[in-house]
Amino acid sequence: MQTNAPPIESIWSFSELRAHVGLPLEGAITPDRLSEGTPPDLLGIVHYAAAWGISDDGYRSDLLSAVGTAARKNLQWVVRQYDDPLDGWLAGPDSTGARFSEAYVAFSCMRMAADEAQAATLGPLHRPSDGPPPSSGEDLL
Numbered sequence: 001m002q003t004n005a006p007p008i009e010s011i012w013s014f015s016e017l018r019a020h021v022g023l024p025l026e027g028a029i030t031p032d033r034l035s036e037g038t039p040p041d042l043l044g045i046v047h048y049a050a051a052w053g054i055s056d057d058g059y060r061s062d063l064l065s066a067v068g069t070a071a072r073k074n075l076q077w078v079v080r081q082y083d084d085p086l087d088g089w090l091a092g093p094d095s096t097g098a099r100f101s102e103a104y105v106a107f108s109c110m111r112m113a114a115d116e117a118q119a120a121t122l123g124p125l126h127r128p129s130d131g132p133p134p135s136s137g138e139d140l141l
Contacts, residue, residue, distance in 0.1 A: 048075065
């Protein structure tokens with residue numbers, strides 16, 4: 001994987017994403033395949049869902065551990081930019097179906113990857129509702 005990343009606060013091209021996240025596993029879902037079930041307002045990041053949308057928690061966690069900080073921060077930034085359309089789709093009518101499309105699962109897992117990357121940044125046992133992390137152990141008493 002490359003070390004010089006494009007700007008974190010930008011949508012990386014598929015080739016830039018592959019260079020910093022790694023090549024997909026053989027048989028992994030492709031952006032073209034995911035495009036079929038993706039809402040139009042999320043098509044611009046379908047390649048992120050293909051790269052990060054790993055349904056196995058262990059493999060997804062391993063990928064997050066293996067990539068550089070820039071790739072993790074970029075994923076978090078992208079998900080924040082698309083938060084409303086992601087909420088609209090992932091919490092909408094498609095969320096109540098008996099079966100989920102490959103695209104729905106990949107985008108859900110991409111969001112889980114961003115959440116996991118954010119949690120790793122905050123540290124253990126910190127929930128966003130708790131406010132900022134305490135500065136010392138004394139603050140916990």
